[in-house]
Amino acid sequence: xxxxxxxxxxxxxxxxxxxxxxxxxxxxxxxxxxxxxxxxxxxxxxxxxxxxxxxxxxxxxxxxxxxxxxxxxxxxxxxxxxxxxxxxxxxxxxxxxxxxxxxxxxxxxxxxxxxxxxxxxxxxx
Numbered sequence: 001x002x003x004x005x006x007x008x009x010x011x012x013x014x015x016x017x018x019x020x021x022x023x024x025x026x027x028x029x030x031x032x033x034x035x036x037x038x039x040x041x042x043x044x045x046x047x048x049x050x051x052x053x054x055x056x057x058x059x060x061x062x063x064x065x066x067x068x069x070x071x072x073x074x075x076x077x078x079x080x081x082x083x084x085x086x087x088x089x090x091x092x093x094x095x096x097x098x099x100x101x102x103x104x105x106x107x108x109x110x111x112x113x114x115x116x117x118x119x120x121x122x123x124x125x
Contacts, residue, residue: 018049
């Protein structure tokens, strides 16, 4: 399968030649703040299946000593979350799922830090 995605302004885009292996919704405080939402949704793919287009517009923010978050320097769209080590398994990366331009339906969705869910978020449990 081939997937395409882009930021809000289109300065950064990407192509995935492979399977989106996992879908993660993270409710931690940093993800909520970085996305400005009740939680952040990420897709996990093999690193060699993912290719950026427009990398010159990508900014990096170190949100903690071992964690980097990338964003579009023009529109601010959150792009990726990466923690040193093997957060998703060796050779895997994450990307903000809301950036997808290609239709995608996950087989399974995982929720991290669900106990920190925003009190104002009315999700069906």
